[in-house]
Amino acid sequence: MGGVLRALARVPAWTWVSALLGLILIALDLVSRPVSVPGATALTSATAVLRRVGAGTDDPGESRAVRLPHIWDDESPPWEGDAQYHLGWPQGLEPTSQRIGLYLPRVGARFRVLLNDEVFVEQNWHTVDYVDTSVVPWFFEVPEKLLLPNPKDNRLVVEVRGQLLRKSGLSAPVLGPYELVQQRYERVYWWQVYATWMVAACSLMLGVLTGLLWLHGRERVFGLLAAACFSWSVRLGLTPLVDPRMPFELWFYLHKLSFTAYCGFLYLFLWDLFDVRARWARHLVVALLCIGPFWLAATTWVANYNLYRIWTGTIAAVSVVTLTMMFMRARWGLDNNQRLMVVVGLVTLITGVRDFGVVQLGWPGDGDLRWMTPGSLVFMLTLAWVMVQRATSYVQKVGELNRDLELKVREKESELRLAFEQIREAERTQVLESERRRLTRDMHDGLGSQLVQTLNMVRSGADVDARQVESMINHALEELRMTLDSLEPMEGDLPAILGTLRRRIAPALEAARIELEWEVEEVPAITDRGARLESRGVMHLFRCLQEVFANIIKHARASRVTVRTWTQEGRPMLSVTDNGVGLGPGYREGGRGLSNIRLRATEIGAHVRFGDAAPGTTVEFAFSATATTGMDMSSP
Amino acid sequence: MSVSTKNASQMQTSLYLIEDDLSVRDFVLHTLQARPDWSLVGHSDSLAHASAHAADAAANVYLVDLGLPDGRGEDLLKSLAKTNPGAELLVFTVFGDESRLIGALEAGATGYVLKGCTSEDLIGAIEQIQEGGAPISPLLARMLLKRFRGPDDVAPVQAAADAVVKQTLLSEREIDVLRLVAQGYVNKEIARKLDISMHTVGSHIKNLYRKLAVHTRVQVVRVAQERGLV
Numbered sequence: 032m033g034g035v036l037r038a039l040a041r042v043p044a045w046t047w048v049s050a051l052l053g054l055i056l057i058a059l060d061l062v063s064r065p066v067s068v069p070g071a072t073a074l075t076s077a078t079a080v081l082r083r084v085g086a087g088t089d090d091p092g093e094s095r096a097v098r099l100p101h102i103w104d105d106e107s108p109p110w111e112g113d114a115q116y117h118l119g120w121p122q123g124l125e126p127t128s129q130r131i132g133l134y135l136p137r138v139g140a141r142f143r144v145l146l147n148d149e150v151f152v153e154q155n156w157h158t159v160d161y162v163d164t165s166v167v168p169w170f171f172e173v174p175e176k177l178l179l180p181n182p183k184d185n186r187l188v189v190e191v192r193g194q195l196l197r198k199s200g201l202s203a204p205v206l207g208p209y210e211l212v213q214q215r216y217e218r219v220y221w222w223q224v225y226a227t228w229m230v231a232a233c234s235l236m237l238g239v240l241t242g243l244l245w246l247h248g249r250e251r252v253f254g255l256l257a258a259a260c261f262s263w264s265v266r267l268g269l270t271p272l273v274d275p276r277m278p279f280e281l282w283f284y285l286h287k288l289s290f291t292a293y294c295g296f297l298y299l300f301l302w303d304l305f306d307v308r309a310r311w312a313r314h315l316v317v318a319l320l321c322i323g324p325f326w327l328a329a330t331t332w333v334a335n336y337n338l339y340r341i342w343t344g345t346i347a348a349v350s351v352v353t354l355t356m357m358f359m360r361a362r363w364g365l366d367n368n369q370r371l372m373v374v375v376g377l378v379t380l381i382t383g384v385r386d387f388g389v390v391q392l393g394w395p396g397d398g399d400l401r402w403m404t405p406g407s408l409v410f411m412l413t414l415a416w417v418m419v420q421r422a423t424s425y426v427q428k429v430g431e432l433n434r435d436l437e438l439k440v441r442e443k444e445s446e447l448r449l450a451f452e453q454i455r456e457a458e459r460t461q462v463l464e465s466e467r468r469r470l471t472r473d474m475h476d477g478l479g480s481q482l483v484q485t486l487n488m489v490r491s492g493a494d495v496d497a498r499q500v501e502s503m504i505n506h507a508l509e510e511l512r513m514t515l516d517s518l519e520p521m522e523g524d525l526p527a528i529l530g531t532l533r534r535r536i537a538p539a540l541e542a543a544r545i546e547l548e549w550e551v552e553e554v555p556a557i558t559d560r561g562a563r564l565e566s567r568g569v570m571h572l573f574r575c576l577q578e579v580f581a582n583i584i585k586h587a588r589a590s591r592v593t594v595r596t597w598t599q600e601g602r603p604m605l606s607v608t609d610n611g612v613g614l615g616p617g618y619r620e621g622g623r624g625l626s627n628i629r630l631r632a633t634e635i636g637a638h639v640r641f642g643d644a645a646p647g648t649t650v651e652f653a654f655s656a657t658a659t660t661g662m663d664m665s666s667p
Numbered sequence: 668m669s670v671s672t673k674n675a676s677q678m679q680t681s682l683y684l685i686e687d688d689l690s691v692r693d694f695v696l697h698t699l700q701a702r703p704d705w706s707l708v709g710h711s712d713s714l715a716h717a718s719a720h721a722a723d724a725a726a727n728v729y730l731v732d733l734g735l736p737d738g739r740g741e742d743l744l745k746s747l748a749k750t751n752p753g754a755e756l757l758v759f760t761v762f763g764d765e766s767r768l769i770g771a772l773e774a775g776a777t778g779y780v781l782k783g784c785t786s787e788d789l790i791g792a793i794e795q796i797q798e799g800g801a802p803i804s805p806l807l808a809r810m811l812l813k814r815f816r817g818p819d820d821v822a823p824v825q826a827a828a829d830a831v832v833k834q835t836l837l838s839e840r841e842i843d844v845l846r847l848v849a850q851g852y853v854n855k856e857i858a859r860k861l862d863i864s865m866h867t868v869g870s871h872i873k874n875l876y877r878k879l880a881v882h883t884r885v886q887v888v889r890v891a892q893e894r895g896l897v
Contacts, residue, residue: 515764526850527806527809529851530804551850552850
């Protein structure tokens, strides 16, 4: 089973579609060929008596022998009014032995049938509005009780009331054995009515689908196909209606216009689909679509069927031109879709030409079976198939493009990442460089100068005080330790910074007999420009406070100094207060020491305030902080 | 720093020095002259020598330099902590940089002394540690608080490890001490604030160091368990 399916899938679509279309053509030919039903007789001649419109009831009318099918619009002038067709009873049809059926392939626009002067069928004879019984075939049983014993004495009359432009008249009725005639009738009815409805439904569905696609993507090719499908379903929907419940003129106009629209939109669609740039042919079709409504209105107005013949001839000519151009473009040996379209287009052309020939030019065949109807179904399904393939290939192409795009995006991403890394590396180098410079400066200013002083002192004379040298080297070591302390991760934790500094300055305070009072509590982390204070900032703060304490030791003559921290409006605060002599000459605002403190404080975004503590001096720092505390000291 | 000779005089103090700098060795020898009751039972100038001889010397106090010419002092601390659990392991360091100190404490050190200190400072440090105290700095306290904190420590504890882990959890008092040290308070002030003796403050700190080493080992085991290595 799977093998068979795979084998089928390998066969190009155009081959099996060709086979299918061939079968359909053969079926159409078989069903529409004027066949003789065994035992039945087609009555091909009659005596027609016409009573023209407006004639009085006493007018006997014109009497004439006619061949059936007889079409009123073909008469000159066209017949209008009522006509009686007197048909001879076929020889050999014995009424007593069997049930007899009467099949009327085409009769209308209204009719009634009389047997031996008794009406036994009356179809829309008295309906006021427009009706046309000729759009469907009819079948009746001949009532046995009306039949005369001698077959030759039976008089069969079909009375017809015509409608201009509707090819009213009578096609050859068939009389014969009931069942056999009924079979023939049913087969024709299936093709003429059911098949039409089916194709109309399919066309509507295809129209809705392509219409939705058009609404979604606004791609013209879908819009054109949707328009063609809707036109075709209108056309087919109007075709087998005996009683369309609308004025004849409107029905006729819509019926013909929808066919014109179908053809026009379909050709435009085909060109779009295959991207054929035949400008003049396109203009021709657009002209057809523009002129159509007016031409058909004129045809309806003057009620001349020849005008419509000219119009259908034009459409057929345009279709021949169009499809021929398509064949020229799509040469054999190109892709399978084109072959498929060529085959299907050719079959459509055949059905169109056949319909035109049979219906309009009287070629042999059953004119009431339009081949284009079933032919169009295959045609449109094929178009839908091609569209699906096209959409699929689009999706594939979009997928490929997306993959390409993704690749490119990834390439760009990696390029960007590389660039970012380079920038980050550069930034890191810059940070390292500035850190290196800071350390160098610190070493230079602090440790370096201490060592140079010591060295100079040792070199200067023989009388070197060992204790002084020791103290100076100790000082140098302390400088170095402070620099190293500043490199420890303190995360802007003010108490930890102060605690670390305390170990450095405590000996000096002790030596100066100054008592240190420690009132430090937790405060939010100090930030500098949004980030927690880093080693550079810590060093600034160290130097700042070193200066403050140096001032106290040198100038304040204090006995106590208090270091206090607290939080004020979310900011960490620090004060260093002594009980000394207050702001003296060496400790004045704007002095060298003070301006140094200010400068360093500004470096880390802190405000300094010098105040009188009465007695003594207070130096107050207000730092900036983020919302979180420097360190969560909650229990582990 | 409290200097009490009450306990020190009662026990025989033997020192072992692991240090490659000869001037430091001379300084230690000079210092010992002030304490004739103390003795230097051995000296190593390399990690290799120390690994071979230090443990056997069975000294009370080991003075360990972290920057040995042939390896890391931390490794020696680790092995000494195992072989000589009763001994005090004092790190001998130039700068007392806390980042490195905490590694040494984790390895098993029970205290530290800064190089460049006076003889009195060195004697004081040794006495302090023998009395059950330990030196600390605000930054070190801060790091310890961080180290002991975090969801890992209060996370569901496996029954088997329960006893060990409990040993490593800090008491309220220990946390109070650490917090005050981190805020820059000295032992005297802490003792006053918490209404305890300075000796208790010192023993809390020493206890913390011991817990840090255990804590670190427990952490290592736990990480190993999580990774399915044990």
